[in-house]
Amino acid sequence: MPRKTNYTLYSIDSIIHPKALLEKFNCGNDQINHFLKVESLTAKSRNELLTFVLIDNDKKEIAGFLSSAVGQLDLKPKQDNDAFERESLSFINLAYFAIDADYQGKGLGRSLFVEFIRMCITASLYSKVSLIYLESVDESVKFYHKMGLELVNRNNTPERQREYGNDTSKISFPMLVNIDALIDNGYLPYECNFSAKSI
Amino acid sequence: MFLDMCILSLYLIKEVSNMVGVVKKATVSFNNQEELTDFKNRINKVPSFVNFKNVNEKIRKDGAEIDRGRLFNAKEN
Numbered sequence: 001m002p003r004k005t006n007y008t009l010y011s012i013d014s015i016i017h018p019k020a021l022l023e024k025f026n027c028g029n030d031q032i033n034h035f036l037k038v039e040s041l042t043a044k045s046r047n048e049l050l051t052f053v054l055i056d057n058d059k060k061e062i063a064g065f066l067s068s069a070v071g072q073l074d075l076k077p078k079q080d081n082d083a084f085e086r087e088s089l090s091f092i093n094l095a096y097f098a099i100d101a102d103y104q105g106k107g108l109g110r111s112l113f114v115e116f117i118r119m120c121i122t123a124s125l126y127s128k129v130s131l132i133y134l135e136s137v138d139e140s141v142k143f144y145h146k147m148g149l150e151l152v153n154r155n156n157t158p159e160r161q162r163e164y165g166n167d168t169s170k171i172s173f174p175m176l177v178n179i180d181a182l183i184d185n186g187y188l189p190y191e192c193n194f195s196a197k198s199i
Numbered sequence: 200m201f202l203d204m205c206i207l208s209l210y211l212i213k214e215v216s217n218m219v220g221v222v223k224k225a226t227v228s229f230n231n232q233e234e235l236t237d238f239k240n241r242i243n244k245v246p247s248f249v250n251f252k253n254v255n256e257k258i259r260k261d262g263a264e265i266d267r268g269r270l271f272n273a274k275e276n
Binding site for chain 1: 227246248250254255258261
């Protein structure tokens with residue numbers, strides 16, 4: 001049994017001097033590193049996204065982070081069609097999700113994603129948010145699929161894109177899942193938000 | 200006058216984009232109602248191999264359990 005490591009998830013706004021902590025973070029993707037170190041601290045980003053960092057309490061460093069926002073998914077016909085049932089669904093968008101290279105391969109991504117799912121389920125109980133939506137990089141599609149998400153276009157897989165000779169590192173793969181489906185599968189909201197006794 | 204109008208237009212565009220910028224927009228288009236139904240059926244369930252109990256067990260085995268810090272103001276039992 002591996003030694004239990006103590007991790008805590010904090011809102012980036014609750015960290016007093018985040019820059020020094022953020023500087024060491026390296027997930028292996030320059031664009032995501034840049035977002036966390038520079039963009040996540042800007043006012044624009046703070047208005048649009050909520051960023052949470054996962055702190056390794058033993059080493060006092062960032063092991064991973066996630067940023068989320070809200071959004072709207074429109075379901076519509078390709079061509080004008082009055083008989084078509086148009087619909088708009090609200091979602092929580094996982095805009096950024098990354099684990100530091102030193103912590104990869106230890107199951108921490110799974111743990112952090114489950115935390116995110118539970119946050120979404122809790123939010124869905126208080127609002128009309130019904131989906132989790134994200135645009136995955138090519139190498140993460142399998143991970144998100146294992147966690148229950150489906151590709152928006154089931155034919156648009158990284159494997160299929162590679163078969164066509166496309167550079168998948170420049171393509172995003174939209175994925176989503178209905179939050180109720182996660183609840184049906186056994187995921188739970190934070191119990192502490194509800195009374196222990198029923199009335 | 201023309202320049203003033205241009206500046207005003209740019210200002211309005213910026214204001215509107217600030218207002219709507221907080222919401223991510225996504226669209227999925229379908230050829231027909233059957234495609235839409237098929238899409239909904241797909242996203243309204245998770246694949247059979249996904250199981251929360253197994254995921255929880257793996258998290259315990261990995262020793263990578265997460266505390267929520269100050270995210271919420273109460274602790275779970």
